[in-house]
Amino acid sequence: MVAVELRPEQPAASAGASLDIENVSHAFDLDGSVLRVLDSVSLNVEPGEFVALLGPSGCGKSTLLRLIAGLEPPRAGQLRENGQPITGPHPSRVVVFQDPTLFPWRTVWNNVALGPEAQGSLKQQRERVDATIDLVGLSQFAKAYPHQLSGGMAQRVALARALVNDPEILILDEPLGKLDSLTRLTMQSEIVSLWRSKGFTSILVTHDVEEALFLATRVVIFSERPARIKADFRVDLPYPRHRGDPRLAELRRESLALLGLAASW
Amino acid sequence: MSDHTALSGTPIGSLDISGHGDDTALRPPRTLLVAAGAWAAAGVVTLFWPNIQEFARTSDLAVAQWIVALLLVVGYALHARLGKVGRWFGTNAARLAGLAVLLSIWQIASAKIGLWPQPYIPPPQGVIDAYVTDWKRLVDSVAASLVLLSTGIAAGAAAGFVTGLATGWTRKVGYWTNPVLRLIGPIPATSLIPIALFLFPTSFSASVFLVALATWFPVSVLTWSGVASVDSSYYDVARTLGARQRFLLLKIAIPGSLPHVFVGLFMGLGSAISVLVAAEMVGVKSGLGYYLDWAQGWAAYGHLFGGLLVMAVLFSSLTTLLFRFRDRLLIWQKGEVQW
Numbered sequence: 001m002v003a004v005e006l007r008p009e010q011p012a013a014s015a016g017a018s019l020d021i022e023n024v025s026h027a028f029d030l031d032g033s034v035l036r037v038l039d040s041v042s043l044n045v046e047p048g049e050f051v052a053l054l055g056p057s058g059c060g061k062s063t064l065l066r067l068i069a070g071l072e073p074p075r076a077g078q079l080r081e082n083g084q085p086i087t088g089p090h091p092s093r094v095v096v097f098q099d100p101t102l103f104p105w106r107t108v109w110n111n112v113a114l115g116p117e118a119q120g121s122l123k124q125q126r127e128r129v130d131a132t133i134d135l136v137g138l139s140q141f142a143k144a145y146p147h148q149l150s151g152g153m154a155q156r157v158a159l160a161r162a163l164v165n166d167p168e169i170l171i172l173d174e175p176l177g178k179l180d181s182l183t184r185l186t187m188q189s190e191i192v193s194l195w196r197s198k199g200f201t202s203i204l205v206t207h208d209v210e211e212a213l214f215l216a217t218r219v220v221i222f223s224e225r226p227a228r229i230k231a232d233f234r235v236d237l238p239y240p241r242h243r244g245d246p247r248l249a250e251l252r253r254e255s256l257a258l259l260g261l262a263a264s265w
Numbered sequence: 266m267s268d269h270t271a272l273s274g275t276p277i278g279s280l281d282i283s284g285h286g287d288d289t290a291l292r293p294p295r296t297l298l299v300a301a302g303a304w305a306a307a308g309v310v311t312l313f314w315p316n317i318q319e320f321a322r323t324s325d326l327a328v329a330q331w332i333v334a335l336l337l338v339v340g341y342a343l344h345a346r347l348g349k350v351g352r353w354f355g356t357n358a359a360r361l362a363g364l365a366v367l368l369s370i371w372q373i374a375s376a377k378i379g380l381w382p383q384p385y386i387p388p389p390q391g392v393i394d395a396y397v398t399d400w401k402r403l404v405d406s407v408a409a410s411l412v413l414l415s416t417g418i419a420a421g422a423a424a425g426f427v428t429g430l431a432t433g434w435t436r437k438v439g440y441w442t443n444p445v446l447r448l449i450g451p452i453p454a455t456s457l458i459p460i461a462l463f464l465f466p467t468s469f470s471a472s473v474f475l476v477a478l479a480t481w482f483p484v485s486v487l488t489w490s491g492v493a494s495v496d497s498s499y500y501d502v503a504r505t506l507g508a509r510q511r512f513l514l515l516k517i518a519i520p521g522s523l524p525h526v527f528v529g530l531f532m533g534l535g536s537a538i539s540v541l542v543a544a545e546m547v548g549v550k551s552g553l554g555y556y557l558d559w560a561q562g563w564a565a566y567g568h569l570f571g572g573l574l575v576m577a578v579l580f581s582s583l584t585t586l587l588f589r590f591r592d593r594l595l596i597w598q599k600g601e602v603q604w
Contacts, residue, residue: 071505090507094506095505097498097502101496101499103521104597105523114502115507118509118516147597161502
């Protein structure tokens with residue numbers, strides 16, 4: 001579906017930003033009691049890395065993504081993009097959520113155009129919007145409304161809406177979690193292709209160990225809430241990866257053991 | 266109906282679906298002929314069954330009923346060539362037949378056997394007589410009501426939209442508007458007619474105020490709830506894409522709340538109409554409400570029923586217009602109530 005040139009021998013010149021998370025702690029107030037979600041999390045991400053965050057459900061991974069996006073400030077610690085403190089949302093850090101959250105009153109084209117429109121640069125970027133819709137293979141649906149799209153198509157639109165801003169950090173919050181398994185496999189390959197051709201830094205939250213290992217250059221495993229980093233390892237396999245690779249199976253077994261699920265493998 | 270009987274003998278395996286579809290499109294519905302017969306019979310009842318007393322325009326009504334019957338026959342004959350109009354006749358044939366039956370019942374009960382007391386419930390020709398002799402005054406009344414209604418609704422809807430938007434968007438505004446909405450909103454606007462009539466310099470401005478007030482309340486409450494119902498993740502997405510407050514308000518909050526706003530407008534239209542008619546009956550010396558009051562005062566019962574019928578058509582059309590406007594504006598919605 002994705003019309004991206006694959007250049008297997010070398011990744012594109014890096015357009016990604018570095019991300020530094022230093023001693024970040026966060027909590028929520030719930031009916032008078034304090035719910036601690038993140039406990040001194042520190043993580044340094046190199047430009048162009050693809051980092052997958054794995055952890056038990058509700059452990060605070062998605063909260064970390066909200067902090068990286070700048071949607072909320074952390075209670076303690078600091079986050080920096082290319083050395084600059086993150087103080088609020090910015091189109092260089094775009095999130096793709098689990099729900100496509102397309103604006104139902106906007107056509108596919110207008111959904112993708114939202115970033116440039118909000119930033120006041122739509123006039124110069126019209127062709128870029130067309131090109132990005134083409135990139136995710138939905139040119140024929142540019143005038144369709146979200147309710148006319150399938151789940152996979154809607155998530156492609158959400159991806160295009162993020163990519164049109166040329167983000168330096170693409171934040172993926174379980175973007176494939178609600179798709180059927182076939183669509184999910186297709187889109188995993190598409191995301192790898194896009195990342196390899198564009199060179200942005202990618203932060204992915206997922207529950208799917210296999211997905212993390214298939215996509216990421218590095219996997220970070222979190223503990224139960226409040227989330228602490230339990231393990232952090234590289235996936236030293238070249239792209240494009242093969243799902244049947246014995247090394248992936250080995251890493252998968254190790255990851256599941258770290259998540260306390262060794263018995264099931 | 267005849268299509269089903271034609272099919273019943275056909276084995277399922279050999280059923281030609283496309284041929285069957287073409288067939289129904291080409292063949293005019295028989296109900297059109299039934300309706301034509303009903304209208305012709307209604308004309309016969311009107312003209313040949315003697316009236317218990319003298320009613321003007323009895324023969325005119327009979328002729329009109331036969332003309333309808335003739336139109337239905339023509340509609341049957343030219344069904345395929347009439348396109349949209351033909352299809353309208355086809356869908357509504359049964360209803361048209363029912364209308365002829367209702368008219369005849371009314372005719373018989375009022376003019377033929379005197380079951381319904383005269384002159385309080387005149388036969389259909391009484392209404393026709395009112396239209397023929399008094400159409401000028403009716404047209405003037407419709408115009409006066411429409412001017413009042415549109416001025417009041419425009420003002421009330423605009424004020425309600427702004428109130429609701431501000432209440433839903435800024436907590437500071439909501440702090441003040443919330444108690445006002447809760448206290449004043451539920452008062453029926455009709456109960457304010459006496460106060461409005463002496464507080465305002467003219468009865469026109471008083472009625473505009475009342476109509477505006479009646480529209481304002483539902484529109485503000487529903488705009489408010491519309492703004493509040495917009496999913497917060499829409500704002501998150503827009504903010505990460507670089508949107509600022511102004512963009513969030515104009516491009517997210519407003520379009521996101523529009524479906525609710527239209528529910529408010531629909532409710533507002535209903536209460537605006539009821540306060541308008543009440544105000545016209547009590548203090549305003551023009552409009553359809555005044556016309557009804559006047560007709561009753563002169564015991565002109567044909568005019569009274571005629572006025573009611575005009576009201577029904579007018580207000581139903583206004584509601585239809587509102588729904589058409591909504592469907593056009595909210596084309597992205599699906600599965601909404603059809604009017």
